[in-house]
Amino acid sequence: MEKLQNEYLTVEVSDLGAELQSIKDADDKEYLWQGDDKYWGRRSPILFPIVCGLWKGTYRTEGETYQLGRHGFARDMNFKVLRQTDHSVTYVLHETENTLRQYPYRFMLSVTYKLVDNEVHVIWHVHNTDTREMHFQIGAHPAFNLPGISEGEPIKGVLRFDNTDEIDRIYGNHDGCITDDRYPLPTLEGGLLPFNEETFKDDAIVIDHCQLHSIEILDPQDxxxxxxxxFNTPCVGIWTPYGKNAPFICLEPWYGVHDHYEYKGQFRDKYLMNHLQPGASFMSEYVIKIGE
Incomplete structure (x- = not known):
């Protein structure tokens, strides 16, 4: 476990999955969900080399067929610390014999966490170390404690989007995949989305087409x-497990999304796929801000 600290925040990160474990403010208040298998045992997994699920857990590339579990393998692997200061830490992961059996590309994935005042900057760097074009998706899955909600209480809250225009969504509940159908997401004036347990009866709210770049969890009092x-990702997921009244909500920037229902095409042609030529790199960042 590595710890970062400044006058505003204290952050802890685990080598397993390079996963955020804690975000506390100067008053020792915890903002990150602390994991509980009763609801959901993870806290902020990194999704790589896919986001969400494949049709029947299978994909095709380089003339072969592979099996890969939901959200990929990075979240369950041990990363190594590459460098660290008081305010930042960088983790790195390379392919292994086991990953090559699931995903036939050689890569370097690094994840940096950096404190800047009351913000946690999360920086992804994917480098293609293979001799052929690489195809991948990457995403975040941070879970945040719901303000004003104690364990066992019915969940409710309000999110605020940076987009005050009409927003549409897609569903990922078609055998764990999406379709081309789009549905309006009813919001109130000012980009407000009140939610409760029933908001998630169709699983995650998935918003693509770069419709959002910022989501706020609002204090129920003021x-x-x-x-x-x-974030600047093309897609974002909003999720809490339906039927559990879990006292947290996930805000998930994604460079990728589920397979389409009954998708039988090539891996490279998946919706929201990213591509890297040999030796090329991809970098992106999202930011978690605590308070105003």
Whole structure:
């Protein structure tokens, strides 16, 4: 476990999955969900080399067929610390014999966590170390404690989007995959989305087409932002497990999404796939802001 600290925040990260474990403010208040198998045992897994699920857990590339579990393998692997300061830490992961059996590309994945005042900057760097074009997806899955909700209480809250226009969504509940159908996401004036348990009866709210770049979790007392996630990804998921009244909500920036229902095409042609030529790199960042 590595710890980062400044005058505003204290952050802890695990080598397993290079996963955020804790975000506390100067008053020792915890903002990150602490994991509980009763609801969901993870806290902030990194999704790589796919986001969400494949049709029947299978994909085709380089003339072969492979099996790969939901959200890929990075979240369950031990990363190594590459460098660290008081305010930042960088983890790195390379392919192994086991990953090559699931995903036939050689790669370097690094994840950096950096404190800047009351913000946690999360920086992804994917480097193609193979001799052929590489195809991948990557995403975040941070879970945040719901303000004003104690364990066992019915969940409710309000999110605020940076987009105040009409927003549409897709569903990922078609045998764990999506279709081309689009549905309106009813929001209130000012980009507000009140939610409760029933909001997630169709699983995650998936919003693509770069419709959002910022989501705030608002304090139920004064409507001030408790947590803000800023991102430039083409897709974002909003999720809490339906039927459990779990006292957390996930705000998930994604460079990728589920397979389409009954998808039988090539891996490279999946919706929201990313591509790297040999020796090329991909970098992106999302930011978790605590308070205003």
């Amino acid at each position: 409507a001030r932002p408790v947590v803000t996630v800023n």
